[in-house]
Amino acid sequence: MPELPDVEGFRRVLAEHGAGRPVQGVDVLDRGVLRGIAPKPFAERLRGRRLEEPSRHGKWLIVPVRDGPVLLAHFGMTGSLEWAPDGVERHRHDRVVFVLPGGELRYRDMRKLQGLRLAADDGEVEKVLGDVGPDALTVTRAQLRELLRGRRRQVKPALADQSVLAGLGNLLADEILWHARIHPRRTCAVLTDDDLARLHRSMRSVLRRSVAAERVPPRPSWLTGHRDDRPGSCPRCGAALAHGRTGGRGTTWCPHCQPD
Secondary structure, eight states, X not given: OOOHHHHHHHHHHHHHHTTTOBOOEEEESOGGGBOSSOHHHHHHHHTTOBBOOOEEETXXXXXXXXXXXXXXXXXXXXXXXXXXXXXXXXXXXXXXXXXXXXEEXXXXXXXXXXXXXXXXXXXXXXXXTTTOOOBTXXXXXXXXXXXXXXXXXBHHHHHHOTTTSBSOOHHHHHHHHHHHTOOTXXXXXXXXXXXXXXXXXXXXXXXXXXXXXXXXXXXXXXXXXXXXXXXXXXXXXXXXXXXXXXXXXXXXXXXXXXXX
């Protein structure tokens, strides 16, 4: 599932290959990924206009269009944004293709759980993102404390709730909690100031290194590098990893490093 680091990677792809370039054409190959607009007006509102420098908030990619709307992209569980130079054959899961000088930007998605939409202006962007929490990469320690303190829910579901904190998914939440030595099923209300400070440090560190890799890297020294092993061993202490479900999500943790 694309999380904050993946979407930051997609932002870089668009910034490198699309920003400042005119959209020569838009091929909607599957209208099932368009939200709130039909293929013809979607293409007409973008064709001939230049894409501006993109930004990202959580798992959302935000692309202003010069003298036009704002393109909003969400990648769901299987989406991506790919650059293909001229002549490269299209993939069977390419759903919307933006034809640019020298190549194509391709919105690719197998499951089509999210998609693309157009916002008329920044005010409409704010409405679309109105229920989305602050970006996990920029949230301060004080903000994180205010977001989590007193909540009567488990810490992992809280971290992965996009209305609480934007950008974290299953892999990142597990990785951050493992680095912070906090059990994923601990209740937010019992987290101490030391716990929250450690959680914030771990989140900043994991996100910085994941953004550099444009994914949650499966490093041998990280939980992500071992979570698919059964049962697998903790790369920090060697204890057998635990696997279960927390808040409806598959969860991996170390019972020794992350005591309940």
